[in-house]
Amino acid sequence: MSRDTREASKRVPKSLDGGTPLVGSYTVTDLLVAALPAVFVVLGMQLFVPPDTTIAGARAREFTLPLGAVGVALGAVGVYLTPDHRATDEWLATMLEYRQRPSQQSHATASDHTQVERVYPRADAIERADGALVGVVRVDPPSMALATDAEWREQAAAFQDFLNTTVDYPIQLYATTRPFDVDAYLTHFEDRLADPDVRANERLERLIEEYVDWYADDLERRQTTIRGHYVVVPVHPHEVRFEAESLVQKLTRLPILGVFLKIWLAPGLDEERTAMVTQLGERTRLVARGLREMDGVNTRRVSASTAVELVAGFWRGESVEIDDPDQVLGSAPIARSRHDGSPADDVTAPSREVSNSETA
Numbered sequence: 001m002s003r004d005t006r007e008a009s010k011r012v013p014k015s016l017d018g019g020t021p022l023v024g025s026y027t028v029t030d031l032l033v034a035a036l037p038a039v040f041v042v043l044g045m046q047l048f049v050p051p052d053t054t055i056a057g058a059r060a061r062e063f064t065l066p067l068g069a070v071g072v073a074l075g076a077v078g079v080y081l082t083p084d085h086r087a088t089d090e091w092l093a094t095m096l097e098y099r100q101r102p103s104q105q106s107h108a109t110a111s112d113h114t115q116v117e118r119v120y121p122r123a124d125a126i127e128r129a130d131g132a133l134v135g136v137v138r139v140d141p142p143s144m145a146l147a148t149d150a151e152w153r154e155q156a157a158a159f160q161d162f163l164n165t166t167v168d169y170p171i172q173l174y175a176t177t178r179p180f181d182v183d184a185y186l187t188h189f190e191d192r193l194a195d196p197d198v199r200a201n202e203r204l205e206r207l208i209e210e211y212v213d214w215y216a217d218d219l220e221r222r223q224t225t226i227r228g229h230y231v232v233v234p235v236h237p238h239e240v241r242f243e244a245e246s247l248v249q250k251l252t253r254l255p256i257l258g259v260f261l262k263i264w265l266a267p268g269l270d271e272e273r274t275a276m277v278t279q280l281g282e283r284t285r286l287v288a289r290g291l292r293e294m295d296g297v298n299t300r301r302v303s304a305s306t307a308v309e310l311v312a313g314f315w316r317g318e319s320v321e322i323d324d325p326d327q328v329l330g331s332a333p334i335a336r337s338r339h340d341g342s343p344a345d346d347v348t349a350p351s352r353e354v355s356n357s358e359t360a
Contacts, residue, residue, distance in 0.1 A: 026079065027087075029087060029088055029089055030079045030082075030088050033075055033078060033079055033088045033089055033092065034072060034075035034076045034078070034079050035072060035075060036071075036075055037070075037071030037072065037074050037075045038068040038069070038071035038072045038075070039071075040071065041064065041067045041068045041070075041071045042064060042068055045060070045061055045063075045064045045067075049061060078092060111129055112129070113315075114311065114315055115128050115129040115130070116128065116129070116311060117129050117131075119304050119307075119308055120133075120277070120304060121303075121304040121305070121325070122304075123277045123280075123281075123304070124301060124302070124303050124304045124307070125277060125280055125304065125307075126304065126307055126308070126311065128234075130236075131236065131237045132234045132235060132236045132237070133234070133235050133273075133276045133277065133280050134232055134233065134234045134235075134280075134307075135232075135233050135280050135281075135283070135284045135301060135307070136174075136230050136231070136232055136233070136301070136302045136306070136307045136310065137230065137231045137233060137284055137287050137288050137291070137299055137300070137301050137302070138228065138229070138230055138299065138300050138301075138302050138306075139229040139230065139231060139291055139297060139298075139299050140229070140297070140298040140299070141229060141296070141297055142295065142296025142297065154295070155294060155295065158293070158294040158295070159294065162290045162291060162293070162294065165290070166286055166287065166290035167287070167290075169233075169234070169239075169283070170234065171231055171232060171233055171234075171287070172231070172232035172234075173229075173230075173231060173232075174229075174230045174231075174232055174310070174314075175227060175228065175229050175230070176227065176228040176230070176310065176313065176319075177225040177226070177227055177228075178225060178226050178228070178319040179225055179226075179319075180219060180224045180225060180226055182215070182216055182219050182220075185215075186212050186215065186216065189208050189211065189212050190212060192208055193205060193208055193209070230302070230310065231287055231291070233280065233283045233284050233287055234280075235276045235279045235280045235283065237272055237276065239276075239279065240272060240275040240276050240279050284301045285301075287299075288300065288301060303325075304325075305322050305325035308322065309321060309322055
């Protein structure tokens with residue numbers, strides 16, 4: 001049985017809902033969008049500009065055609081900038097809607113959107129809207145650019161073994177990209193041009209200048225970025241309320257009686273959160289240690305401020321850096337004594353609600 005060997009790209013549509021091409025790859029909608037600014041110019045001149053209005057001694061309506069041509073040019077630019085997978089009218093509507101949205105939102109609105117309830121700086125944890133605590137482990141893998149097929153299979157098998165032996169709860173794998181800071185890297189070489197030994201050696205000076213120019217152009221051409229790899233580890237409240245195989249845990253699974261048992265026998269909120277923080281620390285340590293057993297892999301748990309930067313970067317679509325974590329992430333005890341109100345431990349939570357402009 002013969003198989004179709006044609007290129008797969010010829011069988012994959014480039015857009016989900018494209019019109020019939022009229023001129024080249026442009027549809028009737030594209031032509032209407034390009035002409036729409038000119039239509040508005042003509043209607044505006046006819047409806048809102050009196051016939052006897054003059055500009056620099058010339059009738060204002062004489063500028064209708066030049067302004068209409070400018071409108072067509074602007075519309076054509078909008079059509080040209082439209083991504084290939086989107087219709088022009090839908091893309092313009094999306095851009096207008098995005099520009100009209102508020103840049104800041106209340107904590108409640110941001111929490112509903114991002115599912116982030118609060119941050120615990122000393123515990124290096126984030127609480128989600130569903131009550132779960134999450135911690136983040138950074139993974140620095142070895143370079144596999146020159147690895148052989150056998151080395152790739154070995155790493156894949158090691159990762160599979162880590163998942164099968166270490167993880168018995170859901171985790172998330174998250175990867176980021178950020179631009180490479182070319183200026184910071186080249187500052188050292190540019191500073192060398194002012195050194196006496198370089199200024200005295202014309203060949204060395206020219207070599208450094210050529211290297212700086214080549215390196216900047218090469219990175220811009222290749223669009224070099226720095227990748228970050230992270231494992232998001234969660235702990236849910238129900239996982240620390242009862243022992244997994246205890247008799248009480250089994251009784252809570254009963255249809256009706258189990259609901260009352262959960263309410264009656266469940267630990268207090270402070271005790272539950274403290275247990276969740278402890279469990280989260282144990283899980284992140286196991287994940288970090290399990291991944292380090294892979295050849296060349298280094299891991300470390302990130303701080304709460306770094307975790308907030310990752311969440312903010314995810315929702316903003318760009319890298320976010322918090323200059324002063326103490327100012328953004330104030331703290332108040334998460335667990336207090338029931339008698340004197342003193343902190344039961346050093347686990348802390350934000351002292352104020354974090355607005356959408358800071359976390360989303």
